[in-house]
Amino acid sequence: MKCVLTCFVFIASLSAASLAQVPETGRWQDLDFSESDVSSRTDDKYWDMLVDLSRRGRLDDDPVLLGRVKSIATTLIRAAAAVKPETATWNWEIHTSSDPGIDAFCMAGGKLLIGSEFVRKLRLDDGELATLIGHEVAHAVADHHREFLSSVLHVSPLPATTLDVTLSRLDSDLSLQMKMATLASIQETEADQLGMVLAHRAGWPAAAMVNFYRKLVMTEKPSIFAASHPAATSRLSMAQAMAILLEP
Numbered sequence: 147m148k149c150v151l152t153c154f155v156f157i158a159s160l161s162a163a164s165l166a167q168v169p170e171t172g173r174w175q176d177l178d179f180s181e182s183d184v185s186s187r188t189d190d191k192y193w194d195m196l197v198d199l200s201r202r203g204r205l206d207d208d209p210v211l212l213g214r215v216k217s218i219a220t221t222l223i224r225a226a227a228a229v230k231p232e233t234a235t236w237n238w239e240i241h242t243s244s245d246p247g248i249d250a251f252c253m254a255g256g257k258l259l260i261g262s263e264f265v266r267k268l269r270l271d272d273g274e275l276a277t278l279i280g281h282e283v284a285h286a287v288a289d290h291h292r293e294f295l296s297s298v299l300h301v302s303p304l305p306a307t308t309l310d311v312t313l314s315r316l317d318s319d320l321s322l323q324m325k326m327a328t329l330a331s332i333q334e335t336e337a338d339q340l341g342m343v344l345a346h347r348a349g350w351p352a353a354a355m356v357n358f359y360r361k362l363v364m365t366e367k368p369s370i371f372a373a374s375h376p377a378a379t380s381r382l383s384m385a386q387a388m389a390i391l392l393e394p
Contacts, residue, residue, distance in 0.1 A: 168288045169229040170343050171336055177289060178296035179309050185255040187309060188291060192257040196241060204245045208262045212242045215260050218276045219283070223256070225347035226287050229340075233287060252282035254291040268361045273345075273354025280341035280348070288340055290333045294326065301325050323374075330374035338381055342388045352389035359385040 164177040199205035206212050219240050227234040238256035248261035258279070265275060285291070298312050302322050315322055342355050359382040366378040376384075 166289065168336060168340070170340050171288075173332075173336065175289065175293045176296055176300070177292050178299050179292060179312075181254075181289075181292060183309050184292045184295060187313060188253040188257065189255065192239070192253050192259075195259070199243050199245060202245075204243050206241055207244050208242060211260075211262050211265060214272065214275065215242055215258075215279065216240050218272060219258060219279050221348035221350075222276065222280050222283050222344050225280075225344040226283055228347060229344070230287050250278055250282050252286045254286060254289070256283075256286050258282060268358075268365060270358065270361075271354065273350045274358040274361065276345050276348065276350040277341065277355040277358035280345040280350075281337045282341075284337040284340035284344060285333065287344070288333070288336060290337065294329060294333065297326065297329055298322065301329075327374040331376055334375050335381075335384065338376075338384055339388060342385065342392065346392045352393045356382070356385045356389050 166175050166177055167173065168175060196205055223238055233256065236256040240258045242260045242262050244262045246263045248259060249264040250260045252258045260279065270278065295309065295312050298316065299307060302325060345355055346352065362378040363382050
């Protein structure tokens, strides 16, 4: 009886799942897990990472880059609020790290981390750096993390799957990660597009955005993540087309 009730509660929670549209692109999303639950879990993961990086002397250890990132990110956060007003209430965090394993990401709720080695490798100027940050901010604005976790329930359903179980499965189940690759690729393309819109709204030139994607083409290497990310040449073609739309 207890199992039946548990499954009923789970099914009822799915029936009440939120249906949303991504700003600007208009793509529909199923968001089964609540925003507060996802933000709480990602906050914990983010702060655990920052504590570890700080302990190893790898957090915010380049004050010049940190200043650049914060200044540029501020313009993009303002642009994000214009397309999704609730982002203005988020507790944004902006940090950098010299850990070579970190490129760039922005977790749910506006938790941003930029890798200094990645920025140096691509020799990004401010406009190109704005494109990188805009892409990552777009992931958060589009609620991609929440959508990704929610989609696991449909791609590989299990009875009464909680958010914690879903997070654990994504960390350890390679076959599940492969099943989610299509959505991941869609989200990457969408973050490219929305990120360019945000950068344009923030006043950054389209030419710099195209240059960023050109540099990705020049530095792209074979990767196990290829299935979840569009080819750099495709991303460059998209950026060139978007630049014409943004600055005809």
